[in-house]
Amino acid sequence: MKKISQLAIMIGTCLFINSIANAQNMNPPQAPTPTKTTVEQAKNMPDESFVIMEGTITSNLGDEVYVFTDSTGSINIEIDDEEWNGINPNTDEIIMIQGEIDKDGNIVEIDVEEVMMPQ
Numbered sequence: 001m002k003k004i005s006q007l008a009i010m011i012g013t014c015l016f017i018n019s020i021a022n023a024q025n026m027n028p029p030q031a032p033t034p035t036k037t038t039v040e041q042a043k044n045m046p047d048e049s050f051v052i053m054e055g056t057i058t059s060n061l062g063d064e065v066y067v068f069t070d071s072t073g074s075i076n077i078e079i080d081d082e083e084w085n086g087i088n089p090n091t092d093e094i095i096m097i098q099g100e101i102d103k104d105g106n107i108v109e110i111d112v113e114e115v116m117m118p119q
Contacts, residue, residue: 040072
């Protein structure tokens with residue numbers, strides 16, 4: 001009986017050590033890397049979808065609304081003053097924006113949460 005108890009303890013210890021070793025070798029799940037969205041894609045996405053876009057601001061429509069353009073088209077974007085992060089781009093300077101699709105009927109625009117320079 002004593003040998004069976006010792007064997008059970010040894011097996012339990014080995015299983016415990018093995019489970020710790022396996023846990024240390026596991027990589028934690030990683031969030032998918034967000035991909036860039038084009039203007040054309042953004043116009044067909046559902047309301048409140050998150051987007052990252054790269055392009056230029058081609059005009060200022062006033063009231064924090066701008067026209068954003070990439071190779072697939074143009075879309076209106078709204079950028080609150082505090083979201084510029086000190087960036088003041090020229091019309092030919094490429095920027096990146098992160099934001100959310102805002103659909104109101106047939107009108108689609110991007111509510112920008114962050115402006116940054118591409119890396």
